[in-house]
Amino acid sequence: MHLTKEEERLLAGEGGEALRKAMEILLTLGEMNNAERLIPITSAQVSGVSYKTIGDAGLEFLRDMAESGAKVKVLTTLNPAGAPVEAAHELGFPEEFIRKQREILRAYESMGILVSCTCTPYYVGNLPRFGEHIAWAESSSVIYANSVIGARTNRESAISALAAALVGKVPEYGLHLSENRQGSFRVEIKTKLESSTDYAALGYYVGRNYKGIPVFAGASPQGEDLKALGAALATGAISMFHFAGATPEYREEKLEKIEVGEEELREAWEELNTCEEPDIVTIGCPHASLKEVLAVAKLNPRREVWIFTSRQVKELAERYIKNENIKIIADTCMVVAPLEELGIKCIGVNSAKAAFYSTNLSKISVRFDSLENLLREE
Ligand code: F3S
DSSP, X not given: OOOOHHHHHHHTTTTOHHHHHHHHHHHHHHHHTTOOOEEEOXXXXXXXXXXXHHHHHHHHHHHHHHHTTOOOSSEEEEOOOSSOTTTTTTTTOOHHHHHHHHHHXXXXXXXXXXXXXXXXXXXXXXXXXXXXXXXXXXXXXXXXXXXXXXXXXXXXXHHHXXXXXXXXXXXXXXXXXXXXXXXXXXXXXXXXXXXXXXXXXXXXXXXXXXXXXXXXXXXXXXXXXXXXXXXXXXTTTOOOOEETXXXXXXOOOOOEEEEEOHHHHHHHHHHHOOOSSOSEEEEXXXXXXXXXXXXXXXXXXXXXXXXXXXXXXXXXXXXXXXXXXXXXXXXXXXXXXXXXXXXXXXXXXXXXXXXXXXXXXXXXXXXXXXXXXXXXXX
């Protein structure tokens, strides 16, 4: 890889140990992927925030980085943590967990990272423009940025996103290059998609069975449908999609076609459903938009529902929502928070990503259904 004089100096440790480590990470990543150079980024989204997922080893690493005095060079936001920053005690999270979680957040904050704790940074001010190069970790925001916004990012790991934020650059390969952003196969939708849960089931089916960049046609999604579709696709190895009439880099291309109809969607629904009667309904994977929070309120639920979202959306929504069954929870989500330790065994979700990871990571069973169906019952 070709390095500038300045990059060589950082690699030699002239900018301090944290920057030397960060350069080494970027260089290794670039060389593994045949990148020729590093390119500047305008923003970063860092994952690896929940104590549940990074544990003591992750905390130790962050402590070292923070103590070295390193600071990020670009706008950098943070993924959800394992517990709400303020209401963790109220919800019954274990004391030790809260303490370590707070230490993780302090370490990130001391590096100049905004403790936004959301996986939808594009709803809270980290909104890149079309064509900008960024370094985002967190698969659902990566696929949204590439597909819906038209910004350019590979699916960074927690460590490479942090390294990129500190250096302000990423290796140029993969989805940073125009030639790698074209569609690989066309998905003809042969059934009516009625809710974002249907889009999630579609994404789950395609993500589990195919690789590459799918080009969807045959439906008219809203923004939140695209968010649900992308998050579900990303449970497989997909980091970008196109959608005829809905995404900015869609082009008419001659591609191999597959059809997805009722049968394929049913297959996805059946695979994701592992229990019948949820203890609680949890909405907001990826974090809920204001529109989605208001949609829950409009259904006036008579059963307990937890909505996971950003602090900004929570603050605004709470001014208007008076239903006691609705709890709006910021900073965390149903997957990275240790719900299993709160005695919860079955949750209702309308997100394929939440269904997949709750079952496989948290060992919590899931009822996967549309918002209306989940909230209709008592
Ligand atoms: Fe976000 Fe948690 Fe889902 S981080 S994408 S709400 S698993």
